Amino acid sequence: MKKLFYVCLAVLAFSCKKNEPEFVLLTYEDWYVFQSPTDRPIQGVWGDIDKTLLISTGIAVYRSVDRGTTWQAVIxxxxNGIFGITKQKDTLFAMTGLNNRGFGSTYRQALANPSQYSVDDGQTW
Structure with a gap:
């Protein structure tokens, strides 16, 4: 009888459903907060919030023209991994490398190795 009671208790305990908390995007009065369209952190951001935004998630680049509400995968x-986007004159470059440098007590990282480019604000690469 005890075994039946403990088995029923175990079945009851494991059949309970956990309610996962919903993710709530924080809002701030003077800031726009946006998130990656995938479950990866944002590595780099380039653009203008009112025109075109590009974000890099390390393995992909996404483009938004509606303040980060929707994202289109452009790469x-x-x-190789993409750490960021930079612009030189009218050309955007997807940068696949980081240079690490130490100057005394100061440590700096700089984007390096342009691997792909776009001349139409990131629509095609």
Whole structure:
């Protein structure tokens, strides 16, 4: 009888459903907060919130023209990794490397190795 009671108690305990808390995007009065369209952290951001935004998640680049509400994958997968986007004159470059430098007690990282480019604000690469 005890065994039946403990088995029923175990079945009851494991059948309970946990309620996962919903993710709530924080809002601030003077800031826009946006999140990556995938479950990866944002590595780099380039653009203008009122025009075109590009974000890099390390392996992909996404583009938004509606303040980060929707994202379009413009570089869906890069085997090299993309750490950021930079612009020189009218050309955007996807940077696949980081230079690490130490100057005394100061440590700096700089984007390096442009691997892909776009001349139409990131629509095509």
């Amino acid at each position: 869906p997968h890069s085997s």
